[in-house]
Amino acid sequence: MRAERALTTLAVLAGLIGLWEGYKAFAEALHLSWPFRVNDVTMPHVWDMVGQLFEPSRLNGPLLLHVLFDAALYTARSAFVGFLIGAVAGFALGVALAHSRLLERGLLPYVVASQTVPILAIAPMIVIWLKAGWLSVAVIASYLTFFPVTINTLRGLKSADPRAVDLMRSYAAGRWDVLWKLRVPSAMPYLFTALKVSATASVVGAIIAEPPASIQDGLGGAIVNFNQYYLSSPASLWATIFIAALLGIGFFGLVSGAERILVSRAPERVA
């Protein structure tokens, strides 16, 4: 089962590399100029991207892999703290909205509207308030992560079986007990769906928050940097993207692992 899954993952990875390299070879042979001209700058070889990781990042400097690893750790800290802030705030807001029709009607439109304000507009303000640093990056990342958590918490808390609510009433259970012993456990699948979305969003949020906070030490800084030198070393940017993707996958995996430990329930489509 486990071996099968690993094989599937490898096969998909091989397929993707095959597509990339196949299209590159095909387009180069035919000199296609649409949608863009394909060469080693626009589409470097996959092995060049991976190989770049093991080249020095600058003359006599450390390996690129080393530099990117440090950058990923730096970004991971802001992303993780941002994820936690967003998850806790999003959950609390969802609980509040679920308990008051008035709050839900009054506040929810603003919660939704908050997500239409681009992060580019929010980031400079937060940097001004909190000073440039990893904490302001974390707060910006949390701005991206709380929303799915709020919406799914609200939905999940309301998904409790109405007869189970009746039973809790018949035991004369208070609101607090109904919340923690029935509604929150019922909301867990919804909550974890949101947390998975948020986990990857927090990495993206931290990366795009770094340049406005003028932080050079993270993956965001590395992306801006390698963007400037793209023409001379395209594989560096692609290598950075790999590392960023791995970080996102890692966050996703952490949440999935937590879900498997915390949520014990019927396998889908059983019972």
Add this chain to the structure above:
Amino acid sequence: MTGGPPNASPDGAPAVSIRGMSKVFRGRGRGASEVRALEDIDLEVHPGEFVSLIGPSGCGKSTLLRIIGDLEQPTTGPVLVNAKPAHQARVDGDYGIVFQDSVLYDWRTVARNIALPLELAGWDRDRRSQRVTEMLELVDLTGFEHHHPWQLSGGMQQRVSIARALSFSPALLLMDEPFGALDEMTRERLNMELLRIWERSRCTVVFVTHSIAEAVFLSTRVAVMSARPGRIRGIVDVDLPQPRTNETRVDPRFFELVATVRRRLRGMEDDAGVVVTGEAEA
């Protein structure tokens, strides 16, 4: 489970007392129609009785059960449970409720499902686990305490649900078609088990069902209801000997009573509201 339930009614007071109760559901918005779900309901259930409510769909039997359990409010008429308003009885933990679906919590083991009402009532861990062990024995599920509900069959799930309802020794057990979703064999076996549990726990049972045979087999009295608006059209005393056994199901008296209830259900227009005392009709 020795002795009577601690929440038993004061001496002499009926377990359930309803007089001239009605329930109207009002639709929302302007021009919404009203549905008279229940009208002119009189019902008295004595401690230790097993009373079934039977009637066609839409006769309001589930609504009546929910009103007794303070899950719905009557539009008019008092509902007294153990000589208290239904609301007070609910707060005092007088009700154990079993629905058609077991409504178990997937994320809790069998033992923790049964312990849920005890947790809410503030029992300590030792008392809880002792009671859970007793209840598992009562419903014949010893050894399944660490299973999750989705690992059990439908009949076993319903037994867990009964154990949960009885865990805190409520005076009144309200059951809304508890065996309606089960196959006939399981249903008959659970009927026997329910009677055994009823005898041992000495609680009062109000039982909603679609099945005439089930109602007659289980009950001391059967309240026959009619629809639109929901009314109690007659109450049939079931004078079959206790305890009921598999022999009861082939007793000629059993068939007579089934026929009586069936006639009541069909010929609603005759002698409305008359309390039938159980003689077989000519």
